[in-house]
Amino acid sequence: MSTGIKNLVRTLDSVDFLKMDRRTFMKALGAMGAATFLNTYQAEIVGALEFAETKLVWLHGSECTGCSESVLNAGNPDLVQALEKLNVNLVFHETICAQQGIWNDGKLVNNSELNSEILLEETYKAGKYILVVEGSIPNGPNGSGRYLVIGNKTFKDSLAEAAKNAVAIVAVGACAAYGGITSADSDVAKDTDYKGVAYSKDVKGGMLKELGIDKPVINIPGCPAHPDWILLTLGAVILGKIKVPDDLNTLLDDYGRPKVFYPPDHVVHDNCPRRGYYDRGEFDEEVGGPGCLWKLGCKAPYAHADCAIRKWNGSVSMCTQAGGPCIACVEPGFPDTSRPLYVEREDIGVAGTNIDTVAKVAVGAAAVAAGVHAVRRMGKGE
Numbered sequence: 001m002s003t004g005i006k007n008l009v010r011t012l013d014s015v016d017f018l019k020m021d022r023r024t025f026m027k028a029l030g031a032m033g034a035a036t037f038l039n040t041y042q043a044e045i046v047g048a049l050e051f052a053e054t055k056l057v058w059l060h061g062s063e064c065t066g067c068s069e070s071v072l073n074a075g076n077p078d079l080v081q082a083l084e085k086l087n088v089n090l091v092f093h094e095t096i097c098a099q100q101g102i103w104n105d106g107k108l109v110n111n112s113e114l115n116s117e118i119l120l121e122e123t124y125k126a127g128k129y130i131l132v133v134e135g136s137i138p139n140g141p142n143g144s145g146r147y148l149v150i151g152n153k154t155f156k157d158s159l160a161e162a163a164k165n166a167v168a169i170v171a172v173g174a175c176a177a178y179g180g181i182t183s184a185d186s187d188v189a190k191d192t193d194y195k196g197v198a199y200s201k202d203v204k205g206g207m208l209k210e211l212g213i214d215k216p217v218i219n220i221p222g223c224p225a226h227p228d229w230i231l232l233t234l235g236a237v238i239l240g241k242i243k244v245p246d247d248l249n250t251l252l253d254d255y256g257r258p259k260v261f262y263p264p265d266h267v268v269h270d271n272c273p274r275r276g277y278y279d280r281g282e283f284d285e286e287v288g289g290p291g292c293l294w295k296l297g298c299k300a301p302y303a304h305a306d307c308a309i310r311k312w313n314g315s316v317s318m319c320t321q322a323g324g325p326c327i328a329c330v331e332p333g334f335p336d337t338s339r340p341l342y343v344e345r346e347d348i349g350v351a352g353t354n355i356d357t358v359a360k361v362a363v364g365a366a367a368v369a370a371g372v373h374a375v376r377r378m379g380k381g382e
């Protein structure tokens with residue numbers, strides 16, 4: 001635990017953490033990792049849980065399972081410990097649930113323990129579950145959704161069934177939030193018509209709107225999403241610190257992201273470990289150097305996320321620290337607004353090709369960034 005977080009936890013120790021008002025609670029979550037939160041407040045969490053257990057259904061659409069991988073990489077606590085501490089019953093998660101099937105030894109399996117279709121039916125009927133969606137949802141071809149069929153059912157239909165009685169819906173990762181890589185501009189994009197759960201790229205009204213389901217959705221974008229963003233958001237929902245839908249207007253930004261992890265007034269560039277090089281105008285032109293990655297296409301001045309503060313892999317590193325230009329994977333227009341990924345944005349215009357999809361503040365930050373850079377280049381006579 002870093003000294004800053006230790007001090008924060010010490011301060012928070014003197015107050016009843018879970019009696020904090022929602023805003024303060026969410027602010028505190030922004031300053032600590034899932035490990036600190038779950039380990040430090042375990043006793044309070046157990047006491048505060050309203051239900052004996054919270055059911056969680058985690059569905060996978062069109063995706064690479066990177067977000068599940070990301071949350072499975074959460075080291076301390078690991079996913080199992082986190083679920084235990086939050087008293088969560090992970091009813092269904094396609095890649096990590098026990099092997100199930102409709103047939104067993106040639107006989108039809110007709111109980112919920114072995115047949116996940118029955119299990120899901122029963123869970124949906126009983127209600128009171130949180131739905132996590134990972135991956136986008138194809139609407140094509142021609143609105144049929146048949147570009148993704150699992151168990152003879154389109155994923156579009158599976159989402160409709162699951163969403164109806166969910167008490168909260170969390171879209172995890174760039175694909176589920178906004179369509180992500182699957183919805184990138186291409187020759188087939190019109191036919192496949194991939195959508196996020198509540199957004200299509202940066203436009204409100206994803207697959208739920210198509211299905212005529214009016215439910216609020218919390219977006220946790222990222223390619224992949226950070227395990228802390230996922231676990232802490234789920235924790236806040238489970239503890240009733242994010243009341244759905246009452247609190248969403250104040251806690252989420254215009255693109256459905258919790259402001260605490262995706263601050264509207266903060267970009268990754270602000271705290272980048274390479275920022276000193278940027279400020280001195282020392283730009284790497286090849287990968288592997290210590291300098292600023294702007295010329296290699298870094299899009300961090302556009303990326304609203306706390307990556308450079310929270311860091312990744314157990315707070316060890318993050319993209320630019322590890323030498324990779326940020327690709328602004330948390331933004332609603334990703335990847336189109338970040339393309340070409342490894343080309344200096346100045347070459348294609350400060351705001352890229354799709355200015356409307358970049359939040360105003362990011363345009364400002366990037367304009368300042370590019371302006372400073374250009375002035376430095378002029379000074380150097382480049």
Ligand code: SF4
Pocket residue numbers: 268269270272273274275276278291292293294298299300301320326
């Ligand atoms: S442009 Fe990218 S590499 Fe350079 S300081 Fe900003 S975030 Fe860091």
Ligand code: SF4
Pocket residue numbers: 222223268300303305307318319320325326327328329330
């Ligand atoms: S640093 Fe940039 S590319 Fe890396 S996870 Fe954060 S927003 Fe995404």
